[in-house]
Amino acid sequence: MESFWIDSIKNNIEFDTLNEDKETDICIVGAGIFGLTCAYYLSNLGYHVTVLEKYEIGEKTTGHSTAKITSQHGLFYDYLIQSYGEKYAKDYLEANEKAIKNIKQIIDKEKIECDFEYQNNYVYTTKPEEVRAIKKEVLALEQIGFQNCDFVTKTGLPFEIAGAICFKKQAQFNPMKYVMGLAKNVVSNNGEIYTNTTVTDVKNEDGLYVVNTENNKVKSKYVIIASHYPFINFPGFYFAKMYQSTSYVIAVDTKKTLFNGMYINFTNPIFSYRTAKWNEKEILLVAGGDHKTGQPTAYQDSYGILEKEVKKYYPDCDIISKWSTRDCIPIDKIPYVGAYSNIMPNMYVGTGFKKWGMSSSNVAANIIVDNIIGKTNKYAYLFDSTRLKPIKNRDEMKNMIVQSTNSLFLDKIKKPNMKFEEIKNNSGGIIEVNSEKIGIYKNENGKIYAVKPVCTHLGCLLSWNDVEKTWDCPCHGSRFNYEGKNIYDPAFRDLEIYNLDT
Ligand SMILES: Cc1cc2nc3c(=O)[nH]c(=O)nc-3n(C[C@H](O)[C@H](O)[C@H](O)COP(=O)(O)OP(=O)(O)OC[C@H]3O[C@@H](n4cnc5c(N)ncnc54)[C@H](O)[C@@H]3O)c2cc1C
CATH class of the missing domain: 3.30.9.10 (D-Amino Acid Oxidase, subunit A, domain 2)
Known part of the structure; x- marks a missing residue:
């Protein structure tokens, strides 16, 4: 079953997929509540904004929230x-x-x-x-x-x-109706929103950013990474600061x-x-x-x-x-809002809302908008995204390091203790064939789906989620369906598929 918030805006406006190169003032990656709040405020101020969304607007974390403000x-x-x-x-x-x-x-x-x-x-x-x-x-x-x-x-x-x-x-509110309202305003302020458009990387060329999608590019002075979990690993290192x-x-x-x-x-x-x-x-x-x-x-x-x-x-x-x-939880429990990194001027981020993103996304959007328009924001210091404070939550940090080390290295060389015939219908697990690990899911009728169970984000070994029938990353939380299709960030590429017949 799906979130009923998402059903409540079905048959609303539809957006195109990006199919040509563009230039804009501000390119926003991600159309959840945070990205669309930034787009709303900035387009109201007269900036030309272009929002690029991998799926449909709001359908990821925002559309699955309980939306208490x-x-x-x-x-x-x-x-x-x-x-x-x-x-x-x-x-x-x-x-x-x-x-x-x-x-x-x-x-x-x-x-x-x-x-x-x-x-x-x-x-x-x-x-x-x-x-x-x-x-x-x-x-x-x-x-x-x-x-x-x-x-x-x-x-x-x-x-x-x-x-x-x-x-x-x-x-409290209906978060999908709210983000759809924001999106309509962005469009009426001449902003552009493209869905089913995955951003693959962002490069700085001669003082402008080039935001690359699978087939096109958007050039802009400013970029806001509103993709929930930042998918650019270096610099930023958000993968080492949140789970x-x-x-x-x-x-x-x-x-x-x-x-x-x-x-x-x-x-x-x-x-x-x-x-x-x-x-x-x-x-x-x-x-x-x-x-x-x-x-x-x-x-x-x-x-x-x-x-x-x-x-x-x-x-x-x-x-x-x-x-x-799922939502991103910073180890020190404080969201990351502001500059993506000290070496990427004019590129911003808002993440780590720790399951309180309805209010936090508005705080974050205001901080970033003020930064762009050159206004001091009284609350910016609270969430400084480039902070290097000593981590107070040491146990959580230790758990994260142990988990990542296991999934990146140790689990990959361990022999899985599951055999093909032990995997029941409507369930999954990892087996080994010719020293290669294979993720198997057998559907209700015994049809087999086989994937390479290695996350396309940073290479951690995935684990099988029997409740949702997905492959989940224990390091950074990316998720893939049993056919290997990426359904949750920070990964954005699908898993490699094995054809067991050949
Ligand atoms: C079960 C649950 C209940 C919650 N309840 C509450 C609550 O009651 N109150 C509250 O304040 N908060 C709550 N939260 C938290 C809140 O829902 C989130 O903090 C908030 O929705 C995050 O918004 P976002 O815009 O950052 O992320 P998202 O809504 O996930 O938006 C990010 C968007 O970026 C897109 N994207 C990702 N990668 C790319 C890419 N490479 N290219 C293009 N687009 C990309 C995604 O598809 C997505 O649409 C809850 C969270 C959970 C898990």
């Missing part, structure tokens, strides 16, 4: 004060609160019908022993003077909680009147809740099952755990849609 990024402000100090935490909060207002302003100005509604946002726990952490967060917010939050013990959820911190006047984390979402017709508010807890298993509109009905979205992308997971730990949880409270419910996606 909030400055409450989990229990985060105590962490920020402890790690970076009071001023930093205050500015981070202010930047994200402002982003909520900016989004509402765009929606009102452009009359974008995207089911925007204000809602309170809660981080809750059902465990009395975790209430201390919530109270600590309340104190942290008091310390930085935030008036807009409360500690509460009662919510609209259909179960008792031990405590929660509530941020008032946050919001990807997958989460699952189920859309549920509970057949009951639903509650107000958006909710998430903060220790595993994670459950996130919000309501949404679907065919004039109010439905419930439940998300969770988080794990590092590329690590094997089972149905009961992904969609299964969400279904089991929701059926406790709504036994007669129907699951109307389910989907998964």
Whole structure:
């Protein structure tokens, strides 16, 4: 099943694929919420923008989000004060609160019908022993003077909680209707958007950038890499600073009147809740099952755990849609926004939104727009994309290095412990034939699909994802379907296919 946000804009405007060379002021790579927000602001300022999108607009992370627009990024402000100090935490909060207002302003100005509604946002726990952490967060917010939050013990959820911190006047919307609204405005400002157009590299030639696609090129003074996970490895080195984390979402017709508010807890298993509109009905979205992308997971730990949880409270419910996606998590938990690298002037990036990209993408777009127009942005220092700070999150860094070393080198020389005949129908795994590793998937009828299970991004050994029937990269989170077609960045090339008959 697909994300129902994507269905909600079907039959809307269609975009062409790029089939000639172009010149533009600003070339934006990627048409998710971040790329299109940049395109919206810049085209409004009179710049000619050209957006190049590998698939269709918004269909990747943005269109699979739960789309809560909030400055409450989990229990985060105590962490920020402890790690970076009071001023930093205050500015981070202010930047994200402002982003909520900016989004509402765009929606009102452009009359974008995207089911925007204000809602309170809660981080809750059902465990009395975790209430201390919530109270600590309340104190942290008091310390930085935030008036807009409360500690509460009662919510609209259909179960008792031990405590929660509530941020008032946050919001939710339909992210696909919103990005489609942005895209329409870009086009009416003479901007150009091309879909099914993959960017393969960006080169600097005589002070201008040449953005190469598979068949054409776009020349521009400025480039914004809005591709979610930056696909240019050197310079930038984003692959060494972030990992990807997958989460699952189920859309549920509970057949009951639903509650107000958006909710998430903060220790595993994670459950996130919000309501949404679907065919004039109010439905419930439940998300969770988080794990590092590329690590094997089972149905009961992904969609299964969400279904089991929701059926406790709504036994007669129907699951109307389910989907998964992933987001980039920086090791120090702070997005990367600004210059792509110190040696690439006029090339920008916004990434690492750590599953809070609805507000963060607006903050990021404003920082980059201000940079281009030469205006100081008060919040730019928070997210400095070229930062070289000592990594505070050492355990995460260690895990990432161990995982990458295994997938890049050690696992490749290990003999797989699976034999061809052990792979069941509707499942997959890696076998070895003549010292060569082959990724096999057998469909429900036993038809065999064979690929070279090596990621086309940086060469890590892929792992089989039996829940989604995909090949996933444990190093940097690229994903491929069982036919070898690349479906998620940072890789953009398909896998090599083996024909087992020859
Ligand atoms: C399950 C889940 C739930 C979430 N819920 C929330 C939430 O409630 N609130 C919140 O704030 N955030 C949430 N997030 C995070 C949020 O959805 C993301 O941070 C945000 O959508 C990222 O937007 P983006 O524009 O950077 O990426 P994307 O939407 O992925 O856009 C990037 C685009 O670039 C394109 N692209 C990639 N490579 C190339 C290339 N080589 N050439 C051309 N185009 C390319 C892709 O096709 C894609 O369309 C959630 C994330 C997950 C995983």
